[in-house]
Amino acid sequence: MKFASSYEPGEYEADIYAAWEASGIFNPKLNTKPIDDNRNGVDDRVETYGAAPKFSIVMPPPNANGNLHIGHGLTVAIEDSLTRYYRLKGLPSWYIPGADHAGFETWVVYERNLEQQGHSRFEYSRDELYARVWDFVAEQRGNMELQLRALGASCAWDDLTFTLDENVVDRVYTTFEKMWNDGMIYRGKKLVNFCPKHQTAFADIEVEHKDEPGSLWDIEYKLVDSKESLIVSTTRPETLFGDTAVAVNPDDKRYQRLVGKKVKLPLTDRTIPIIADEHADPEYGTGVVKITPAHDFDDFEVGSRHNLERIQVISESGKMINVPEKYDGLSTAECRKLVLEDLKNQGLLKDEHKINHSVAHCYKCGTVLEPTLKEQWFVDVEKLASVAISHLEAGEIKFYPESKQKILINYLRGLKDWNISRQIPWGIAIPMFRRVDPEATDEPDWIFDRRTNLSEIEKGGVKYVRDEDTFDTWFSSSHWPIVCTDWTSGNFNPYYPLSVMETAADILFAWVARMIMVGLYVTGEVPFKEVYLHGLVLDEHGQKMSKSKGNVINPMELIVRYGSDAFRLGILRGRSAGMNQAFSENSVISGRNLCNKLWNIARFIQSVVDENDKEAPETYSTDNMGEDWICREINECLDQIDKNMKAYRFSEAVEVLYQTIWDKYADWFLESQKIYKNVNLLKITLESLLIALHPFAPFVTETIWQNLSWTTGFIASAKWPSRLKFDPISAENFENIKAIVTETRTTMQLLSGANKKKSYGLLYDNDSIVQDNKLLIKTLAKVPDVNNLNGSPRGLRLALANHELYLDVPEEIVIKYKEALTERILLIGRELNSLNARLMNPNYVEKAPAHLVKETRDQINEKESLIARLKDQLHYIK
RNA sequence: GGGUUGUUAGCUCAGUUGGCUAGAGCGUCUCGUUUACACCGAGAAGGUCGGGGGUUCGAGCCCCUCACAACCCACCA
Numbered sequence: 001m002k003f004a005s006s007y008e009p010g011e012y013e014a015d016i017y018a019a020w021e022a023s024g025i026f027n028p029k030l031n032t033k034p035i036d037d038n039r040n041g042v043d044d045r046v047e048t049y050g051a052a053p054k055f056s057i058v059m060p061p062p063n064a065n066g067n068l069h070i071g072h073g074l075t076v077a078i079e080d081s082l083t084r085y086y087r088l089k090g091l092p093s094w095y096i097p098g099a100d101h102a103g104f105e106t107w108v109v110y111e112r113n114l115e116q117q118g119h120s121r122f123e124y125s126r127d128e129l130y131a132r133v134w135d136f137v138a139e140q141r142g143n144m145e146l147q148l149r150a151l152g153a154s155c156a157w158d159d160l161t162f163t164l165d166e167n168v169v170d171r172v173y174t175t176f177e178k179m180w181n182d183g184m185i186y187r188g189k190k191l192v193n194f195c196p197k198h199q200t201a202f203a204d205i206e207v208e209h210k211d212e213p214g215s216l217w218d219i220e221y222k223l224v225d226s227k228e229s230l231i232v233s234t235t236r237p238e239t240l241f242g243d244t245a246v247a248v249n250p251d252d253k254r255y256q257r258l259v260g261k262k263v264k265l266p267l268t269d270r271t272i273p274i275i276a277d278e279h280a281d282p283e284y285g286t287g288v289v290k291i292t293p294a295h296d297f298d299d300f301e302v303g304s305r306h307n308l309e310r311i312q313v314i315s316e317s318g319k320m321i322n323v324p325e326k327y328d329g330l331s332t333a334e335c336r337k338l339v340l341e342d343l344k345n346q347g348l349l350k351d352e353h354k355i356n357h358s359v360a361h362c363y364k365c366g367t368v369l370e371p372t373l374k375e376q377w378f379v380d381v382e383k384l385a386s387v388a389i390s391h392l393e394a395g396e397i398k399f400y401p402e403s404k405q406k407i408l409i410n411y412l413r414g415l416k417d418w419n420i421s422r423q424i425p426w427g428i429a430i431p432m433f434r435r436v437d438p439e440a441t442d443e444p445d446w447i448f449d450r451r452t453n454l455s456e457i458e459k460g461g462v463k464y465v466r467d468e469d470t471f472d473t474w475f476s477s478s479h480w481p482i483v484c485t486d487w488t489s490g491n492f493n494p495y496y497p498l499s500v501m502e503t504a505a506d507i508l509f510a511w512v513a514r515m516i517m518v519g520l521y522v523t524g525e526v527p528f529k530e531v532y533l534h535g536l537v538l539d540e541h542g543q544k545m546s547k548s549k550g551n552v553i554n555p556m557e558l559i560v561r562y563g564s565d566a567f568r569l570g571i572l573r574g575r576s577a578g579m580n581q582a583f584s585e586n587s588v589i590s591g592r593n594l595c596n597k598l599w600n601i602a603r604f605i606q607s608v609v610d611e612n613d614k615e616a617p618e619t620y621s622t623d624n625m626g627e628d629w630i631c632r633e634i635n636e637c638l639d640q641i642d643k644n645m646k647a648y649r650f651s652e653a654v655e656v657l658y659q660t661i662w663d664k665y666a667d668w669f670l671e672s673q674k675i676y677k678n679v680n681l682l683k684i685t686l687e688s689l690l691i692a693l694h695p696f697a698p699f700v701t702e703t704i705w706q707n708l709s710w711t712t713g714f715i716a717s718a719k720w721p722s723r724l725k726f727d728p729i730s731a732e733n734f735e736n737i738k739a740i741v742t743e744t745r746t747t748m749q750l751l752s753g754a755n756k757k758k759s760y761g762l763l764y765d766n767d768s769i770v771q772d773n774k775l776l777i778k779t780l781a782k783v784p785d786v787n788n789l790n791g792s793p794r795g796l797r798l799a800l801a802n803h804e805l806y807l808d809v810p811e812e813i814v815i816k817y818k819e820a821l822t823e824r825i826l827l828i829g830r831e832l833n834s835l836n837a838r839l840m841n842p843n844y845v846e847k848a849p850a851h852l853v854k855e856t857r858d859q860i861n862e863k864e865s866l867i868a869r870l871k872d873q874l875h876y877i878k
Numbered sequence: 879g880g881g882u883u884g885u886u887a888g889c890u891c892a893g894u895u896g897g898c899u900a901g902a903g904c905g906u907c908u909c910g911u912u913u914a915c916a917c918c919g920a921g922a923a924g925g926u927c928g929g930g931g932g933u934u935c936g937a938g939c940c941c942c943u944c945a946c947a948a949c950c951c952a953c954c955a
Contacts, residue, residue: 006917209952216955234955247955281954289955298953357954403882410881411951506950535949540890542948562917573903574891579883580949582890586904589917596917604914643894651892655902670914742921749909749921782912782920831899838898843935852897852936859898 002707003606007599009563012703017149020702025087025717027156028054028094028495043492054093055086056495058484059148059155060503060511061098061163061477064141065106068148070537070545070583071504073555074575076151077568077696078534078650079502084154084695085645086499088720094495096484097148097155099141101163103427103473104200108364110136110426111198121425126468127455129425134164147556152564152698154716161484163476164428168483172476173431173450175522180448184380187446191300192419194372195362196318200423201376203472204416205510208363211356216285218351219343221246221263224271230255230263231350233285235357236295237343238336240265241323242313243272245291247302250276252287266348267339268324277302285353294373312373332370377421377430377469384517385412391526397516400532400648401578404508411509412517420475427470437463478514481527489523498528505533505578532648533578537571540584558588565697566592572650572696594658595700598693601666602704605682608673609709616710620680622726626672626776627681629734631726633664634688638721641692650696657693665689668738668780675775683710688721736769737776740805743798744781747807750820751796763806765789770803783807797873799824799866818874825870832863 020026035044057079062072079095087093110133111121121129141162148155161168179185192201214235222229232246246263248255255274262271279302280289293303294310303310315321320328320335327335343349360369389412391397392405399405421430429452435445440462447464451457455466481487485495497519503511512531519527538544539551546552558567569591575581622628637660644653665685673682686708694701694715705715748759762783764770770777774786787808795806796814809817835856838844845853 003914005915007915232955236955279953279955284954291955296953296955298955301953355954358952401883407882407950414951509951542890576892579891584890584904587890590903593915593917597915600915600918602914607914647894649892649894652894655892659902666914667919674912745920746922779912782910827899835898838935841935845935847935848897855898 003599003603005600005603007563007596007700007703009565009595009699010560013150013152013564013699016699016702016706017152020154020714020716021149021157023714023717025714026095026154027158028056028092053091054494055083055091055499056094056096056485057083057498057500057502058096058161058480059098059153060507061100061161061480062144062148063102063105064099064137064144064162065102065109066140066144068144068151068555070553070555070571071534072147073151073567074534074537074571075502075504076148076153077571078532080151080153080155080698081568081572081650081695082500082502082645084698084716085641087154087716088691088694088718090720092494094159094485095153095155096159096161097145097153097157098161098480098484099144099163100473100477101137101426103422103470104198104206104364104424105473106133106137107424107426108198126425133426150556150559150564152568154698159484161480163473165483167486168476168479169428170450171479171483171522172428172471175479175518176431176475177448179379179521184383186378186380187375188378188417189373189375190378190419191294191297191371192374192376193360193369194316194374195365195367196316196370197365197367198362198424199316201372201374201419201421202362202369203419203474203510205474206363207369208361209358210361212359214355214357214359216353216355217340217349218286218353219266219290220348220350221266221288221290223258224262224264226261228258230258230274230288231286232288232290234290235355236292236336237339238320238327238332239292239295239313240290240339241268241320241327242292242294242311243290244293244303244308244311245272245275245306247275247277247280247289247291248287249278249280249282252280252282254282254287266346267342275302275306277305295371297371300371310373314370314372316372316374318370376419377432377467379418379420379475381415381418381517384521385415387520388412388513388517391520392516396526397528398530400530401576404505404531404533404578408508408513412513415513418472418475420472421467421469422472423469425468425470427473428476430467430469430471432467433457433459433464434467435462435464474510474514477511478518479522480515481519482522487523496523496527497525500530500532501528502532502534505535508533534575535578536580538580538582540582540586542582553583553585558585562588562592563595563699565595565700568698569594569654569696572654575651577648591697594662595697597662597666598690598697598700599704601661601670602686602690602708604670605686606708608677608682609679611709613679614710616712617680617683620678620684622681622730623678624672624676624776625730625734625737625773626669627676627678628726628728628731630665630669630685631681631724632728632731633660634685634721635723635726636660638688638692638723645695654696657689657696661689661693668734671780672776675779684724687711687718688724690715691718691721694718733769736803737773737780739800740770740777740798740803741780743800744777744783744805744807747796747798747817748781748783751807751809751813751817759783760795761785761787761808763787763789763795763808765793765804765806767803767805770805797869799870799873802865821870821874825867825874828863828867828870832860832867835860835863 037044062068083093083095193207194201216233216235217237218231218233220229221232230246243265258274259276261274263274264271279298291299291302293299293308294312295314311322313320313322314332318332320330340349362369389409392409431448431450431452432446433449435443443462449457452466457464481498485493487493487496515527543551555567566588570588571583573587637656640656641653690701690704702715705711778786793806795808796817798805838856
């Protein structure tokens with residue numbers, strides 16, 4: 001016997017995966033490289049399989065710097081289920097794995113490691129650092145890839161794409177060059193979100209805003225040549241050294257007459273103008289706001305409108321600069337304290353209000369971000385966004401959940417220019433070189449060049465040095481569908497656009513939006529036809545998982561304990577698109593149980609099928625109602641799976657399989673097969689269910705497949721089951737048997753309180769269904785015998801409308817059943833009343849669909865007959 | 879300030895165009911070691927679908943309103 005009494009996933013999973021990988025079935029059958037055997041200059045693939053359906057999906061590349069987390073577990077469970085499903089359906093299916101150099105993320109991890117070893121990034125050159133991180137990542141990546149295998153990801157490993165691969169860098173440079181030539185790239189000295197700790201800028205999207213308590217200080221700015229003064233409200237008094245104006249609202253009657261006059265900037269000798277600008281809100285504070293263009297995003301805008309000077313008073317490392325000597329070199333916090341003290345001493349600090357305001361933080365280290373004036377590379381997004389919007393509005397991409405389409409369009413409408421430069425060494429170097437030769441002023445300041453391996457180049461006798469910045473990770477990863485499918489201009493690519501993009505809902509803006517914009521810009525086509533977004537996996541109480549809360553669930557631990565399939569089944573259940581949903585071990589346990597159930601089903605069937613029977617069944621017959629019935633139910637299950645997979649309803653697909661396998665196949669069909677053994681049907685139905693479950697539980701289904709005597713090849717590349725033939729009337733009749741058996745069991749349980757050990761025979765009168773299925777009913781209902789009544793009724797009548805059946809119970813026990821019977825009559829009576837009320841309503845009869853009205857009538861008849869029989873029974877007890 | 883989503887059994891969630899007595903998993907209770915499975919089998923209890931109003935023959939589902947919760951965006955000095 002190859003089947004132990006329970007399924008132990010750990011014994012099989014690694015070997016199964018290795019066998020799959022060695023077999024090459026994860027590589028799609030279609031070639032992505034152009035072929036032109038006919039030598040007619042046309043890519044042969046266009047004719048051969050241009051129109052044939054295929055399935056392509058790319059893995060959102062996990063960060064190559066560590067372990068997979070629960071979100072990756074969900075991603076793989078979803079993506080791999082889809083891939084395996086379409087592969088079984090016969091579509092060439094390409095699931096492309098990836099790894100992300102994750103610029104900033106990896107950098108943070110690496111820098112922390114350096115610090116722990118007592119080193120600093122400043123001990124090394126940029127190129128040295130790059131090489132060191134490369135090695136670090138190479139080491140980590142293997143780990144991550146092993147974990148993807150443990151999850152069962154059926155991806156094409158040969159095609160793994162790393163975000164720093166040559167073709168990726170090359171493609172990114174090509175796009176950048178095109179943008180540069182199209183005038184969409186510009187270098188601007190603008191305010192950027194700058195992390196003083198990490199010494200790098202962030203895109204708006206990467207900034208985390210948190211509400212925090214703070215203070216709003218009222219500071220007096222005295223007018224020049226006047227006794228008057230203005231009270232300015234600010235949360236950042238230390239930036240006053242950078243003030244280049246004071247603004248009031250143009251409609252603010254209180255201050256209109258002062259516009260154009262000057263105030264003296266406290267603690268300095270400078271005077272600054274009073275300007276009128278909409279930005280000043282008359283309702284807020286005193287209605288007067290100081291303008292610091294170099295250190296505040298709003299003020300920057302105001303400054304641009306009024307041509308104000310931008311005075312930088314905070315350095316990139318967060319120290320005060322360009323300020324009176326007394327404050328020079330202080331941290332912002334120290335300086336604030338001192339400024340407030342000095343203002344107070346001079347009587348200029350008028351008031352302090354406690355407020356809550358939103359403060360920008362580094363999403364990695366929590367440091368307060370300093371809006372800093374910096375030269376950065378920007379992409380003008382206007383055209384990119386508007387093209388994307390028009391394609392989105394045309395409905396070229398279908399979103400799951402649907403609402404995300406609108407949200408995305410809304411986001412793109414307000415999109416600001418994209419800062420694509422980062423000041424970290426780990427990443428793709430920006431291919432721009434700055435002219436250093438001061439003599440050659442006829443040459444451009446900046447030139448594009450791909451030779452980023454050089455830090456200095458010469459062109460036309462002029463020397464240029466490479467910009468040290470690297471690209472924002474999102475700039476390169478926005479090319480993901482393009483680079484993974486190896487899309488090249490002018491070549492037919494059967495896999496682009498992707499069938500679906502599956503990723504986390506929280507990177508809709510950061511990633512999905514950018515892939516769409518860049519995809520359209522580079523290829524002219526949307527990069528994917530559908531987008532499925534999954535929500536966050538929360539802990540069992542619906543709380544966000546975090547290290548500090550200690551509620552992080554490690555998917556690998558669950559796999560070790562319960563198996564990969566159990567994890568996949570567990571994480572897919574109760575989950576729907578875009579929703580942040582709780583997850584607990586219970587659902588994994590439930591998945592584990594299903595695997596074990598399936599294992600034992602196979603064990604039982606193999607015990608019926610001879611171990612030496614290697615014959616794959618081609619046909620089968622159905623010889624009794626249960627057999628027709630299970631064929632019908634399996635067909636229904638397959639229909640439901642198709643429907644649900646098309647709509648990305650994984651939870652429902654799993655649910656249907658669970659119920660079909662457990663509640664129908666095992667509990668009814670297999671039990672009935674303990675009497676009638678239909679070997680071919682057992683083989684065929686088991687195969688169908690195994691294949692249908694395989695997308696979700698690949699390991700256990702494959703393990704069983706490999707252990708069954710008659711199966712060959714891999715289930716992973718098997719053919720999706722076709723619909724089973726059966727007799728529908730016979731199938732429907734089995735419902736009768738089920739009803740009889742269930743009623744017998746229920747009644748028996750009710751009576752068993754009176755006499756636990758005893759069970760009673762079943763008597764029937766004039767009932768051919770029962771007569772023909774005596775043995776089946778006897779076995780399923782666990783009664784000692786089923787006999788013809790042969791005489792006047794005795795015992796306890798079962799509450800079944802269309803059958804005359806009695807439990808052969810002694811009278812003294814029947815009497816104890818009286819109470820239960822009375823209650824039952826009342827209950828059915830209430831149901832009958834509500835049905836009658838419905839029919840009494842002329843509007844219902846008139847307006848509801850005919851079949852519903854008929855259904856109601858039938859139900860009334862059925863209930864009435866049931867009540868009559870039960871009352872008979874009650875009468876009989878007396 | 880704007881937006882999105884949610885509120886259904888003790889817990890986590892389904893419930894697809896409005897249609898029978900609102901479902902599942904886990905948990906709870908009762909019974910059961912029947913040779914595939916105690917990671918099991920049989921049965922049961924448990925919900926006035928967040929509150930209020932409306933449309934309809936009929937509302938968990940549609941409309942209005944209120945409450946609560948979560949998330950996202952945004953320049954509240």
